[in-house]
Amino acid sequence: MSSSNHNPPTFPDDLQFDGTNYIAFRDRVLIAAQLRGTEGYLTGAITKPTPQTVSTPPSPTEWYDPTPSTDEW
Secondary structure: OOOOOOOOOOOOHHHOOOOOOHHHHHHHHHHHHHHHOOHHHHHOOOOOOOOOOOOOOOOOOOOOOOOOOOOOO
16 A cells, blocks of 8 residues: 655755755656655646636635646636
């Protein structure tokens, strides 16, 4: 059985983006997103949903859901 971590990633202070380490930081963020199955938000594979015309709010989705509502986006 596998476990998954759906919390946003955190990086130690020495691995934080400091304005000079963009490529290394970007790679770490992409790897963290891939491990959580959320890289589609960063690559554009998960697109912003079209606004709904229904007056009732949709049920909330998990933050890693590939089909968020317009309000959640």
